[in-house]
Amino acid sequence: MSKNNKTDFDSIVIGSGFAGLALIHYLREAGQTVQVFDKASDIGGTWTWNRYPGAMTDSEGYYYCLTFSKELLQKWTWSQRYPAWEETHRYMHFVADECDMWPHIQLNTEVTSAEYQEDSGIWLITTAGGKQYTCKYFISAMGMISEPVIPKTKGMDSFKGTLFHSARWPEGLDFAGKRVGIIGAGATTVQMLPVMAKTAGSVTVFQRTPNFILPAMQKPMTPEWEKEIKDNYDDITAKCRKHVFGMAFDSPVGRNAVDTPEDERQQIFEDNWNGSFRWVFETFDDLLADADANRMASKFIIDKMAERIDDPELAKVLLPTLGEYPLFAKRPPLDHGYLEAYSRDNVNLVDIRNKEPIVEITETGIKTTENEYEFDIIILATGFRAYTGALEALTIRGQGGQTLSDKWEHTSKSIMGVCVSGFPNMFTITGPQAPFANLPTSIEQNAIWVANCIKKMDSEGHNLCTPKQDAEDEWSAHVAEVHVQTLMNQGDQVNSWMMGANIENHEPRILIYFGGADVYYDKLQESSDAGFPELTFNCLTQ
């Protein structure tokens, strides 16, 4: 029950991943009653849905975690540089257990609609089971890469074997000795292929656009490394908060690729080839901003990839062509033996962009313009409707009966990714036009902003906050102004999810703030310090 006994809860949150857990902590600290609903059968969000073989973090585990409790940071130990999904999932259980969060979480509960009641300012939440709940604040913690994209390929329903999206991995699926087809060659496939290839009868990957693939260079945690991390957690947390991508990286480095003589530049590229996205940030400061610098980095990566591929025909398909698109116009995958997997006899690559496009899914497999491939299992590793997808998958109705999907038909505007005009008392964690960054860092900064806003309302006796249209226009204009100056602005040419350009019959749009996560976190702090000037506050009689 809410504090004023007028609604079932003060806040209802959808999603029990990192964002849901962070909200439980920060809202409880703000004296709120909070209820989290999740349609999954376990907590974890991404780390409960994405159970494909090889799934693991691409951020290094020691900063891909929640930082609100120094005690928990000391208590938990990661086993390796990039924890596999099972370990991250165990970590999330550890947080929920240690912080006694379970009473706030109801699993197996799909929210089908959230409707703002204009007369009372209360949100009415309806679940698939037909139950209804009321709350003062409705908060999305559904994740920014969570709603799967299913291609509209002809014959999708006709396949007699097992067909599913990579983020809906069937529990207990036995693929040993089976013929597996994977449509898509993004970050998911790059992780999945080397693991599946070890036991599957065969794995055939249908690739459209080649990727810039960076090596992950996994390594185990050692007692010395763990001590170094745990002795320095305050600095690590501060580093993430001050980094352009929310990562604990040592950047900016104060030098540009374009100003560095070629020999020296190559040496710096080589010396930093130690795995993770660090390479992009800890070599030079201009790789994502300057087209020439980006080309230099792209060439280095292509050359490194080429060294690992013996077969020239394979190389032609797997390697991006220099100048085809900038590094990071598509989010580059991190790999753990992906390229080497193609040298196995049981792994095949089909070039569906230049050689044999897919025509249809048949009863027995996949038909291209040239061949028919037979499979027992087809995996759609075809990505996600990023940033807006989860929010558009249910009916969210705001002022004047407008739905969020209607509002976002042509553009997906917000105020700093945390609230949307026309939707009072609604907050979104890492919504559209927030940065793309180390997610736990962004999630906590968002949750702190939301909790501070609610604390202000409580202390000043308001029960309604309404995001201002002009604040939304201003933020969106700023996001767009920054976006067009970056190389990520070319993502629409290569179906990048970062611009929603991977969705069929959907206008690409600016979904991400690339002005720096550090700058963005400062803006959230400034907003909070200034009393949330982007919102109007009122007191409605309920």
Ligand code: NAP
């Ligand atoms: P993705 O990067 O969007 O890749 C989707 C793949 O499917 C692409 O190769 C795409 O080809 C292909 N595809 C899409 N529709 C298709 C169609 N109709 N026909 C043929 N091919 C089609 O998706 P993802 O690999 O699932 O990764 C998405 C994001 O999730 C990543 O970028 C990353 O941010 C996140 N992720 C993170 C981790 C991690 O951190 N551990 C792991 C996995 C994923 P085109 O490129 O030509 O469009």
